[in-house]
Amino acid sequence: MKTLRSQMNDVEDQTAKITVEEQMQLTTIQTLEIDINSAKSETKQLKVDTEQMMKAKGQICSQILERQKDCILGV
Template structure:
């Protein structure tokens, strides 16, 4: 039983690490998408002149 509890704690820790990394990637992706959209708007307004 003790081994099982240790396994579950380790698994939960690994899952938390994965969730944290996924959240960081999601934030980075959103920042990059925002940058791309801003650049697209800048390009579009450049063509308007």
């Protein structure tokens, strides 16, 4: 039969292992949260960039149509 001191040491060791595991999990969660926030930020920037490109595309198409119209009318 284990002595009380031996049982206490076992409990302390198990507690230390659990604490280390909890800290590792918290670190993993924090890293994932940072990654998620970064992905959200990149997604937001991509949306802005896409909108700007679509606007530029629209302007270019309008210019092309205007020039084609001018060519047809002989201006």
